[in-house]
Amino acid sequence: MDPTGTYTSTFNSSWQYELSLLTQTRFTDQWSLNLNLSHTFFDNVNASIANMANPPSSTTNQQGDVTEFTSALNWQAIPDRCVLSFIYSHDFDNDSANINNTHPANSTTTTNRVDDIFSGELRYVFN
DSSP, rough: OOOTTTEEEEEOOEEEEEEEEEEESSSSSSSEEEEEEEEEESOOOOOEEOOOSSSOEEEEEEOEEEEEEEEEEEEEETTTTTTEEEEEEEEESSEEEEEEEOOOOGGGEESEEEEEEEEEEEEOOOO
């Protein structure tokens, strides 16, 4: 509970397990491709927050499992020193929920939501 007595929060302990399969294929000395497929299992994760102010409200969060596919095309601009990566991730979010106990119409549930993420990375190795 916070010092003002307005909020009460509860966080249950839990375990998360991840299963991953990773590989790298080298095409030349300068070009390679990384692939990753992983699945995270969330074990009964939930947190609740109660606001006792006027009007009172209560929210419970439940995290669902996540499956992620990631690929990275790597180019060694300076061999063994500087690498530029072009990265793509596709995430599958399964059955996560934000449950508003006070106002059920404000609850959200995510089933079969996907995210596409494009990014880049520059790595430089100092000796």
